[in-house]
Amino acid sequence: MKYQVMYDNGTRLRVRSGQWAFTKEEGYGLASLLLNQSFIHEVYTSHRNGSITVYYDGDIESKQKIFDILKSITIDDLFEAEATQIQVSKEITNDFYLKLSKMIFNRISYRLFLPMPLRNALTIYHAAKYIWQGLDSLTAFRCDVALLDGAAVAGALLHKQYKPASSMMFLLSISDALEDYTIQKAKSTLKDSLALNIDTVWVVGENGEEKQCPAVDINKGDKIKIHMGDVIPVDGKVIEGDGMVNEASMTGEPLAVHKKPGKTVHAGTVVEEGNIIVEVYSMNKETRLNKIIDLIENSEELKADTQSKAEKLADSIVPYSFLATALTYLITRNPTKALSVLMVDFSCAIKLTTPLSIISAMREASDNRMMVKGGKFLENYANADTIVFDKTGTLTNAAPKVVDVIPMSRRYKRNDILRMAACIEEHFAHSIATAIVKQAKEEGLKHEEDHSEVKYIVAHGIVTEYEGKRAVIGSKHFLFDDEKVKVTKTQEKKIEKNAKEHSVVYLAIDGKLEGIICIDDPVREEAKYVIEELKQLGIENVIMLTGDSESGAKAGAKALGITEYRSQVLPEDKSRIVEELQAEGKTVIMVGDGINDSPALAAADVAVSMKNSSDIAREVADISLLSDDLHDLVTLRKLSVGMLDKINSNYRNIVAVNGSLLVLGVLGVIPPSTSSMIHNFSTMLFGVMSTKSVLKDGEYNSTIEVEASEVA
Structure with a gap:
């Protein structure tokens, strides 16, 4: 090359x-x-x-x-x-700018080089589209923006006001191009969020052996194994195994569904618990997920409520514009004054500036490494008064450490407890299991496979057989309430004495408590300052949810300055708590990163996932943070509130300017051509102002630097 x-x-x-x-x-x-x-x-x-x-x-x-x-x-x-979706998104933007450049170039060229008669003829030619759309609304008895635009353009041409008519159509064409760009960009973002980025899968052969193969080589009829926590890459039927599958990305239901042999599963859903073998029905573009993506044509679902309201407001103003025009003519009997009123179109500026403000805010979010799936989620984030945090991996670094191992009987010593726990926990990738395995490795406590197949119960613990005896390891609730493990008063005192400030993992053998492992997951350094700033920005309620013990949760909340927290929370409890807050009239942001956060994320008004979130958390989330910095939550709040402030400011300015033009037109102070020129110029000016960044240069970085110095 x-x-x-x-x-x-x-x-x-x-x-x-x-x-x-x-x-x-x-x-x-x-x-x-x-x-x-x-x-x-x-x-x-x-x-x-x-x-x-x-x-x-x-x-x-x-x-x-x-x-x-x-x-x-x-x-x-x-x-x-x-x-790729990134390439598609960039091409959409480039095509929009190319289209906009052509429109501006053609307009300037026509005015500089074409003679007046030819320019007027082109104006009449372009006006035919708007007049036809207006007639279509009229015959359907719709009093909407299309009817007003068609009437204004036709009225200007009848009075030989070619320049005002041309300027109006130029602005309307820009507005149409912007709306088309908004829809395409929103669809692209949604497709990107739903797209499956799976490179390899485990194929089960005729003899039962598992072999890792590229996902693109999968064919109909193949059998693939999907492990706990994995995204299902195909549509198919479960032929072996048992699992709980979260279908929130497909159905919107937050709770996982039990799947057993004979049941159908779909691409894009996630196995929360268990392992299943699936016979492939369809893959790639044939899956139900991709058919849903292809059917995303209703842009209303992607628009912010503010944008939808703006369009409805624009339509609602139309009858009053016609009424004002008719009254002006009846009172003055002056068609020129009536035309001055008709040429002032409030809806044009409203329809142009609102999507521009939203597009600008979404672009700014992307520049700050935050992916927003639609403008309505920015609006929800701005209006929220309550934020709910999952503790582990969100308010903490998700890097727990073992701080103590305490035997609970004379049968096993400290090292035996840690060795057994590591042997059982090494099969799972969650952070607490990693901490236990890491500690055993650092202490040189090697082990062999002395247990049968392990069964993981989400947010509870693990059940297996160790040296022929039933072994369970997990939370206090799991062992004492579900497994009915016996604990003596002496053990209770020992637990209370040694585990006040830490989260605790309990190990029981044959129904008897044999040891506890104290875990400490230190909070992020910036978390306390982020919470303080969110409160200053209007978040009235900050709530922490955690599966930790009461003592561990209390210590974490105290370190973060959080007054409201819930300990030993199960996944279904998290979603229930979010729904209870919503029932109280609160608008809720849920911030999480794990599989067990997905029900609450799906239930919240706006869901935010962290950088290293699980697949299911990213699927369900409305906003994904692409950096591992909690300060992004503050940036997002400033950005979303600033977007709404900009839109509301535009409304006030549009009403003030166009209202003044109406009065001046009725009084005969300015002719229709001047009225139209000022209206069009102000609309363009408001449009340019709508693209300005909300966040001030250096504001975010300086905040971080100040807080970092305070921490130091």
């Missing part, structure tokens, strides 16, 4: 190979080829001029490798591929 380096700033490299170097689909193939390299992060291609833009690590060695790869590519190496 021959190319020329067009730009190189150390981490971003752009080369150009010429207009006919590759097709659009071959460009996607080139991107996927380059993205196979670990040092390359993003690749964008343009078939229009053969441009390839690469974002990479930035070192000289990586750049030289990119050059070597490009030089080695031949025509035979080119292959067609599908665009």
Whole structure:
């Protein structure tokens, strides 16, 4: 491949190979080829001029490798591929800017180079569309914006006001382009959030052996095994195993559904508990999930309520505009004054500025590494008065440490308790299990498989057989309430004495408590300051939910400055608590990261997932934080509130300016042409102001620096 380096700033490299170097689909193939390299992060291609833009690590060695790869590519190496969601999103934005540029260029060119008669003829030609849409509304007895626009354009042409009519149609075309861009961008974001990014699956052979294979090689009729916590990549029927599957991304129901042999499962849902073997019915674009994605055509579901209200408001103003026009003519008998009123269209500015404000806010959120699935979620976040935090992994670093191991009888010593616990817990990847296994490894406590198959019960604990005896490990509620493990008064005193400030994992053998492991999960350094700032920004209620013991929860809440918390909370309790808060009239934000948070995330008014969240948490969440910094919650609040403030400010300004124009037009102070010119100019000005960033430069970083210095 021959190319020329067009730009190189150390981490971003752009080369150009010429207009006919590759097709659009071959460009996607080139991107996927380059993205196979670990040092390359993003690749964008343009078939229009053969441009390839690469974002990479930035070192000289990586750049030289990119050059070597490009030089080695031949025509035979080119292959067609599908665009990634990131590429699709970028193309939507680029196409919008290209369309907008063409509109502006054509308008300027027409005014500079075309003679007046030809310009007027073009104005009449373009006006036909708006007049036809107005007639369509009239024949259907709809008094909406289309009718007002058609009447205003027709009225201007009848009075030979070609320039005002042309300006009005130019603004309306920009508004239409913006609305189309909003819908496409929202759909793209939703598709990206629903898309399954699964590279490999476990295929079960005829002899029962499991083999890891690329997901793209799966065929109908294959049998694949899905383990606990995994996203199901296909539609199919359960033929073996037993599991609880969370279908929130498919049905919206927060509670997991029991799946046994004969039951159907769908791509995009998540196995919360158990392991199942599924016979593949359909995969890739044939799955129900992808059919749902393809059917997402109703943009109303993606719009903020504010945007929907703005459009309804625009329609509701229309009858009053016609009434004001008619009254002006009846009182003055002056068609020019009546036309001045008709040419002032409140709805044009409202319809233009509201989606612009929302698009701008969503872009700003993306710039701050926050993915928002729709404008309505930003609005909900701004209006929320209650925030509910899951403790582990959200308010803490999800890196618990073992601080003490206490035997509860003479049968086993401290090291025996830790060894047994590590032996059982090593089969699971949750943070507390990792802490126990890590501690045993650091102390050199090696173990062998002395237990049978383990069974994990979500948010409770683990059941297995250890050396032929029933062994259970988990929470106090699980052991003492569910498993009816006996505990003596001496043991109770020992627990109370040694476990006041920590979360505790209990180990029982043959129905008797044998040991406790004290776990400490220190809170994030920034968490306390983030909570304080959220309160200052209007969040009245801050609630912490945790499965920890009362003592551990109390210590964590005290360290964070939280007055309301719930301890030993089960997954179904979390969703119930959220629903109770909503029943009290509160608008609830739920912040979580784990599988057991998914019911509460699904129930909340707006759900936020953290960077290292589980697949199911990201699926259910309305907003995903792409960095591991709680300060993003503060940034998001400032951004969402600022978006609503901007929209409300636009409303006030639009009413003030256009109301003044109406009065001046009725009094005959200004003619229709001047009225239209000021109206159009003010609409454009409001549109430009709507694209301004909400967050002030340096405001967020300076806040972090101050708080960091306070911590130090």
